[in-house]
Amino acid sequence: MLKYLLILPLCIASVLEVLSKEEILRKPISLVYFYAPDCRFCTDVTPAVDYLSSIYNHNVNFQIVKVNGRKLKPLVQLFEVASFPTLKIYDNDKKSVTTYSGDRLIDLIDDFIAKHSDAQADLTNAITRVHSLTSLEQLNDLAAAKGVVIAFMDSTTPEWKHMTRPFHYFQELAQQNPHLAFATAELNKVDSKVVREFRVSNSPSLVFYDGQTVGVLGTFSANEVVDDEQTIRFTNLLTSKSIGTWFSNLAELQTHADEAEYVDTILLKPGMNAMAHSAKDFEEDIEGQYEQLLGKISL
Incomplete structure (x- = not known):
């Protein structure tokens, strides 16, 4: 069974809360989220609905709204809501109500929206804690501020193809670790100076850098797997340095990588x-x- 989504990127604003049936009818199709302030399961779903609202509510014929079921019992009865949280799509043209019955995962709710409307998501409206790294100057700013975990990747890397989506594990790690900066560096977009600085020749690979200490996983070794489990372990064990290869400074890393290029078996x-x-x-x-x-x- 799929796990519930617990952590999501920050959104510009929470979903619009309606106070009447007329507000639900402002657009032809509405995804209505019924919640209760004292509902512990709603705390998992509300961030997902907030995120979806931020990327969908620009549509002319579609909106996402929420209803406080404790305050607006007439609407709860009208839509035959039996428990919280509940998601329903109301189509005013068809006069139909469809109840969502899947797991509380953004991608599944997204599929539900696509099935019952022609609304288009605009992902540029979503706010995330993960930076898109393009220059050495930007890297140094992030590192100096609080240390940065960088994922080097390309568009063909299967484990990272959903990087921009909120349910990706790197996005969740960024939410769980506000004391760190997180960034992605697409190899076809990032300044080559950044790649040379860390001697990166693998994708995907990870780097931790705080302006002094450097930790790497998979950057110059083809023998290290960088997937969701390894990424989470690398991030959670930065203090103990028990995963990856660690250096006191960049010069030490660069010397190690440059010399390793001539070894036949391990670090080519x-x-x-x-x-x-x-x-x-x-x-x-x-x-x-x-x-x-x-x-x-x-x-």
Whole structure:
């Protein structure tokens, strides 16, 4: 069974609270969230609805609203709400009410919205604690402020393809650790100076940097897996430094990585073995062709 979503990015404002049936009818289709202030399960759902409201309420024909079921019992009775929390979509054109019955996960509620409306999400309206890293100057500012955990990735990395969505584990880690800065660095967008600074040659990979101490996981070793479990462990164990490779400063990391490029087995940059074999095969092929040519012209 899918877990409930507990942590979400911060949103610009909470979902609109309505006080009457007329406010629900302001737009043709409404997702109505019935909650109660004393409902402990609602504390899990409210951030999800707030987030969805921030990315959907720009639509002309669709809105997300919430109803305090303790105060507005006539609306609770009208929509036949039996418990809290409850999510229902009301279509004023069809005069129909559809009750959501899935797990309390944003992506599933999002699917519910898509199934019963043509509303389009605008993800640029969502606020997140995860920075998009593009420059060395930005990196140094984040590191100096409180230390930063950076995820280096590219658009084809399966584990990180939902990075911009609030249910991604990196987004949750950012919410759970407000004392740290979190950033992603897309290898095709970030300044190459950042990549060179940490000798990054793997994706996905992680770096912790506070302006002095550096911790890395998977940056220059193809033998380390960076998935949800490892990312969470790396972040939660920064103090003990029990996962990853740690250096006192950047110069120490750079020396280690530069020397490791010449080791045959462990820390070669990803692809270097394959490139070396390819180059060797090419050289042998050219040499063979040259011998054949000499034979043909009797030299």
